[in-house]
Amino acid sequence: MMDVHYSRKDLLSIRELSKEEIRHILELAKSLREINERSIKKVPTLRGKTVVSIFYEPSTRTKMSFEIAAKRLSADTYSIAPSTSSTVKGESFMDTVKNLEAMRPDIFIIRHSQSGLPARVAAETPVSVINAGDGQHEHPSQALLDLLTVLDRTNQLEGLHVLIVGDILHSRVARSNIWAFTTMGAEVTLCAPPTLMPYGLRDGSLPHVRVCHSLDAAIPEADVLIVLRLQRERQKATFLPSFREYALLYGINAKRLEKAKDNLLILHPGPINRGVEISPDVADGPHSLILDQVTNGVAVRMAILYILGQRGGGYATAQVPP
Numbered sequence: 001m002m003d004v005h006y007s008r009k010d011l012l013s014i015r016e017l018s019k020e021e022i023r024h025i026l027e028l029a030k031s032l033r034e035i036n037e038r039s040i041k042k043v044p045t046l047r048g049k050t051v052v053s054i055f056y057e058p059s060t061r062t063k064m065s066f067e068i069a070a071k072r073l074s075a076d077t078y079s080i081a082p083s084t085s086s087t088v089k090g091e092s093f094m095d096t097v098k099n100l101e102a103m104r105p106d107i108f109i110i111r112h113s114q115s116g117l118p119a120r121v122a123a124e125t126p127v128s129v130i131n132a133g134d135g136q137h138e139h140p141s142q143a144l145l146d147l148l149t150v151l152d153r154t155n156q157l158e159g160l161h162v163l164i165v166g167d168i169l170h171s172r173v174a175r176s177n178i179w180a181f182t183t184m185g186a187e188v189t190l191c192a193p194p195t196l197m198p199y200g201l202r203d204g205s206l207p208h209v210r211v212c213h214s215l216d217a218a219i220p221e222a223d224v225l226i227v228l229r230l231q232r233e234r235q236k237a238t239f240l241p242s243f244r245e246y247a248l249l250y251g252i253n254a255k256r257l258e259k260a261k262d263n264l265l266i267l268h269p270g271p272i273n274r275g276v277e278i279s280p281d282v283a284d285g286p287h288s289l290i291l292d293q294v295t296n297g298v299a300v301r302m303a304i305l306y307i308l309g310q311r312g313g314g315y316a317t318a319q320v321p322p
């Protein structure tokens with residue numbers, strides 16, 4: 001295995017990572033993914049390490065792929081959800097975390113609707129913390145697996161035109177991908193109805209990021225199209241006249257792709273709303289890398305766990321001499 005060039009205790013956001021740190025995680029993921037193709041998919045790297053998943057929002061991909069990744073590296077894995085934790089009896093989230101910390105785990109993986117909560121936990125515990133998606137802030141492991149999925153097809157990220165379309169306002173995936181792709185040298189265009197674009201974001205607000213509201217004008221120059229899920233659960237205010245109108249103006253379908261490059265790569269973090277932000281024929285069609293993203297998610301999460309697990313962190317190691 002290669003030397004570790006990522007010396008942070010935690011993985012909290014892409015924004016704080018350097019190009020070299022991102023590249024290191026991606027290279028490690030590439031070298032680890034061959035384990036996932038073996039008949040016996042297990043190596044002893046994290047034997048004796050304890051990984052605790054704390055998911056306070058629903059998840060299929062992130063939760064399962066972190067769990068699979070940890071088990072393939074031989075870590076012991078445990079998970080807790082709000083319905084089965086003592087938060088239902090009134091315990092605060094931080095008290096729950098402190099009690100889990102007292103059981104001497106090495107890594108916490110946290111998903112929560114509160115932006116910034118994983119960072120707060122990280123500041124208050126010696127346990128390594130992985131942000132598995134916090135509110136509208138960031139979803140760093142998703143952006144890393146998106147980078148790897150694109151790299152597999154293009155071999156380079158510099159100069160690529162990446163178009164992110166959909167509910168930018170609520171999307172932690174968009175935020176992480178803006179930092180991820182621009183740090184790696186790509187140009188990013190954000191496309192959304194005005195009501196789903198963060199207030200005040202204009203051309204030039206962020207380096208290498210453009211803003212547009214016409215999807216049909218933006219599609220022809222895109223090399224990569226990242227389609228965001230329309231977050232029904234976060235549409236409490238009237239951001240949209242109707243899902244039907246959204247699909248008409250911003251939905252990705254075969255007709256709309258007639259003006260796209262032949263080798264356009266289409267990504268979606270999932271879960272997908274078929275017929276709303278993406279039509280079934282496109283989701284399952286030749287441009288779509290949606291399931292490649294899921295496959296790469298395991299390798300990327302193995303790399304993240306490998307790096308944080310190898311740093312010898314965790315409460316026990318911090319307190320007890322070897």
Ligand code: CP
Pocket residue numbers: 058059060061062063133139142269270271
């Ligand atoms: N992409 C993503 O975060 O999916 P899940 O919500 O299923 O984890």
